[in-house]
Amino acid sequence: MQIQSVSVEDYISQIPEERQEIFREIFNTINDHLPEGFSQGSSYGMIGWGVPLKTYPAGYHCAPGSPLPFISIASQKNFIALYHMGMYAKPELLDWFVAEYPKYSKRKLDMGKSCVRFKKMDDIPLELLAELSKKMTVEEWIDIYETNFKKK
Numbered sequence: 624m625q626i627q628s629v630s631v632e633d634y635i636s637q638i639p640e641e642r643q644e645i646f647r648e649i650f651n652t653i654n655d656h657l658p659e660g661f662s663q664g665s666s667y668g669m670i671g672w673g674v675p676l677k678t679y680p681a682g683y684h685c686a687p688g689s690p691l692p693f694i695s696i697a698s699q700k701n702f703i704a705l706y707h708m709g710m711y712a713k714p715e716l717l718d719w720f721v722a723e724y725p726k727y728s729k730r731k732l733d734m735g736k737s738c739v740r741f742k743k744m745d746d747i748p749l750e751l752l753a754e755l756s757k758k759m760t761v762e763e764w765i766d767i768y769e770t771n772f773k774k775k
Contacts, residue, residue, distance in 0.1 A: 625668025626698065634670050638698035645744045646703060649696055649752060656753045660761035661693055669706070671695030674761050684772065693764055694756070702733075702740040705752070709759045711737035712767045716758055720751075727751040 628634035631650060635643050650670060654663060661672040666689065673690035676682055683691050695706040710717040724732045727748035733740040741747045759767075 627668060628665050628670075630665075631663070631670055634665065642698055642703060642744060645747055646696070646698060648749060649703065649705070649747065652749045652752050653694060653696070653756045656756035657694070658757065658760045662690065664690065666690075666692070667695070669695040669697035671706075674765060678761060679765055691765070691768060693759075699740075702742045703744070703747070705739040705741070706737050707739070707755065708737055709764060709767070710755075712771050713759070716755075719758070720755060723751055723754070724748065 626634055626637045628637065631647075635646055635650075638646060653672065657672055660674070660678060662675040663670070663672050665671070666673075671692055672694045673683075673692045675690050676688075679691050681691075683689050692706075693708055695704075697704045697706070710720055721732060727750055728746050730743060730746050733742065
């Protein structure tokens with residue numbers, strides 16, 4: 624489910640009312656804890672943060688001319704999704720998150736390669752998302768991206 628929006632508030636106004644407050648809390652948690660250098664934007668029908676072209680002019684190899692994506696959040700049909708490319712690309716970060724999750728939530732972790740699905744709005748581990756958001760700098764993300772994904 625993609626939501627086309629011009630701002631965070633526009634995006635939030637288009638999701639189900641019962642998710643709006645927690646979605647805003649997730650957004651604020653990530654936004655407040657990301658290291659300097661990431662920029663907030665909207666792409667692929669999600670709200671997200673990436674490395675701006677002024678910092679990394681090569682941009683995203685899958686969409687030339689666009690910022691390098693890092694973290695996105697989206698309201699899907701049955702859940703809120705958090706997409707974290709750093710966890711997908713750095714196994715140590717993924718291992719850390721999987722080990723920490725049970726300390727912050729009583730629910731079973733529901734995730735794919737880079738997607739964490741939150742189906743119960745009353746048990747989203749905001750403190751863990753804050754810690755996760757701090758774990759990777761722009762410079763580290765660019766280095767990991769170039770090592771793992773960028774076509775040479």
